[in-house]
Amino acid sequence: MPISGSDVVLYDVRDGIATVTINREERMNALSTETWDRLDEIWQQFDHDSNARVAILTGAGAKAFSAGGDLKEFADRGIKNIAEVRKYGSRYPSANYSWMVSKPVIGAINGYALAGGFLLAQRCDLRVAADTAEFGITEAKVGRAAPWSVPLVWALPSAVTLELLFTAGRFSAQRMYEVGFLNRIVPAADLMETARALAAEIRDNAPLTVAAHKRLFYTALDTGLTVGSMQADDICRVVYDSEDCQEGQRAFKEKRAPAWKGR
Numbered sequence: 221m222p223i224s225g226s227d228v229v230l231y232d233v234r235d236g237i238a239t240v241t242i243n244r245e246e247r248m249n250a251l252s253t254e255t256w257d258r259l260d261e262i263w264q265q266f267d268h269d270s271n272a273r274v275a276i277l278t279g280a281g282a283k284a285f286s287a288g289g290d291l292k293e294f295a296d297r298g299i300k301n302i303a304e305v306r307k308y309g310s311r312y313p314s315a316n317y318s319w320m321v322s323k324p325v326i327g328a329i330n331g332y333a334l335a336g337g338f339l340l341a342q343r344c345d346l347r348v349a350a351d352t353a354e355f356g357i358t359e360a361k362v363g364r365a366a367p368w369s370v371p372l373v374w375a376l377p378s379a380v381t382l383e384l385l386f387t388a389g390r391f392s393a394q395r396m397y398e399v400g401f402l403n404r405i406v407p408a409a410d411l412m413e414t415a416r417a418l419a420a421e422i423r424d425n426a427p428l429t430v431a432a433h434k435r436l437f438y439t440a441l442d443t444g445l446t447v448g449s450m451q452a453d454d455i456c457r458v459v460y461d462s463e464d465c466q467e468g469q470r471a472f473k474e475k476r477a478p479a480w481k482g483r
Contacts, residue, residue, distance in 0.1 A: 229258040230280075231265060236423045237416060238272035242279045242340075248287035249279040251336045267321050270482075273427050274419045275321075277344055278328040279337075282408060285327070288335025288358065322431045324422050328415035329353045330408065334390070339368045342375070345434065347401065348415045350408035353393040355401070360388040374441055376401060426464050427482045432456050 230241040240262055242249040266275050279285040327333075327344030334356045341347055341355065359366045372381040380399050384391065397405040406414045422430060436455045440448030459465060464480050471478035 225254075226258060228252070228255045229262055231262045233269065233272045235420070236271065236273045237419045238266050238269065238275040240266070240275055240277045242277075242286055245279075245281035245283075248284040248332065249281070249337070250287050250292075251289050251340075263321050267323060272323070273423045273430075274324045274326065276326045276328050276412075276415045276419055277340065278412070278415070279330055282330060284331040284337070285329045285333040285353065286337030286340055287332050288337050289364075322434065323427075324419075324430060324434060326415050326419055326422075328411055329355075329393075329402075330411055334358050335364070335366070339366075342368070342371060346403045346418065348404040348406065348411060348418060349393040349396070349402050350411045351393050351405055352408050353396075354390045355384075355393070355396050356388065356390040357384045358388045358390075360386070371441075426459075426468055426478070426480050428459050428462050428464055432459050 228243055230239075230243050232239045232241075240259075242251075242255065242259075244250060244252070244255065266272055324345045325343070327341045327347040327349075329341055329347060329349040330353065331350065332354050333341045333349075334354070335358045338355055338357050357366050357369060366385065369381070369385060372384075376384075376399055383389070393402065393405050396402050404414055404418065432455050436448070436452040439451050439455065442448075443451060463483050464478070467480070468478045
């Protein structure tokens with residue numbers, strides 16, 4: 221029986237690292253309206269969870285990170301686009317251009333990341349992939365479109381992005397690593413261990429600094445060099461005024477690990 225309800229996406233926190241798992245293995249982790257809504261709830265939960273400093277997003281099973289939107293559901297309901305999805309009660313903002321999450325999100329891409337699955341991978345700040353993973357913006361094969369692909373203008377060379385969009389073909393993990401889309405590529409058996417090791421590096425850093433660096437990076441993408449630099453000064457002011465800044469300096473002087481408080 222297909223999984224439904226809150227179990228379509230799972231949330232677990234261990235050692236300061238949240239793991240978010242799209243849990244529809246029987247449907248290649250396809251993104252139903254229910255799945256989108258659950259993801260939105262979880263991102264809000266994660267952002268307010270004082271026990272979690274970084275998240276890993278992955279898919280259940282070994283075959284698919286996510287094969288994209290649940291086209292069977294969309295066909296049954298006659299859904300065309302995000303506006304149509306909202307008719308069925310779905311808020312669907314995860315399909316927008318930002319999750320508005322202040323903490324880092326790492327994609328652990330365990331298999332196919334196609335269409336909406338590629339969107340989710342793109343929304344992650346960092347990406348680790350199994351060497352068996354495949355990527356594609358496959359909308360042109362089914363008469364849909366990918367308005368969410370605009371950030372790839374900054375993330376990939378134009379020829380690579382246009383090939384993805386025009387051909388709707390699948391790119392190997394190796395190719396996506398070579399063009400800079402992936403931070404790590406590892407054997408499938410090592411995927412979650414590698415993702416957790418990367419998450420632990422982030423977790424152990426000053427949380428206010430990490431959050432400020434994420435915010436200033438995406439702000440600069442929106443505003444450009446001059447305005448982005450001025451806004452970065454404002455964004456980072458809270459870091460310099462924080463207790464953690466003083467603690468970090470003391471810890472450096474005393475040659476010990478800092479005890480971050482996030483304030």
